[in-house]
Amino acid sequence: MLFVFFDKPDSSRLRMALMDAHLEWLRCRRDKILAAGSLRPAPESAAVGGLWIVDAADKSEVEALLDSDPFWLEGLRERVEILSWHRAFPEPVLI
Numbered sequence: 001m002l003f004v005f006f007d008k009p010d011s012s013r014l015r016m017a018l019m020d021a022h023l024e025w026l027r028c029r030r031d032k033i034l035a036a037g038s039l040r041p042a043p044e045s046a047a048v049g050g051l052w053i054v055d056a057a058d059k060s061e062v063e064a065l066l067d068s069d070p071f072w073l074e075g076l077r078e079r080v081e082i083l084s085w086h087r088a089f090p091e092p093v094l095i
Contacts, residue, residue, distance in 0.1 A: 001056050002085035004039075005071070006049040008078040015047060021070040032056065032065060049077075053085065 007015065026036055032055050038047035050071075056062045062082050066072050072080075 001054050001059070001062050002051070002083045004049065004051050004081045004083070006078045006080070007047065007076055011076055012046045014074065014076050015071070018070050018074055018076060025068070025070055029065065 026033055033052050034055055035051075035053040037051060039049040039051055040047050054062050054065065056065070059082050066080060071077055
């Protein structure tokens with residue numbers, strides 16, 4: 001499943017304050033979160049959200065995962081979209 005987050009406006013200070021806890025949280029869930037990273041309007045811009053690719057059976061499993069993310073718990077995220085992702089190529093994702 002594809003997981004897309006959008007941060008609240010003007011929240012870059014909160015993002016930076018929570019970054020270490022968030023990265024540690026991600027590291028502990030590498031078995032489920034296959035790819036994760038920030039979304040930016042341009043490479044040099046501040047992050048405005050994030051994107052994850054998650055190995056999950058259904059949407060409720062993704063929602064349960066989200067509920068323990070420090071970024072979500074501390075109010076950084078404005079909204080989230082959980083979408084089913086269907087790969088165009090059978091090869092593994094190389095990131």
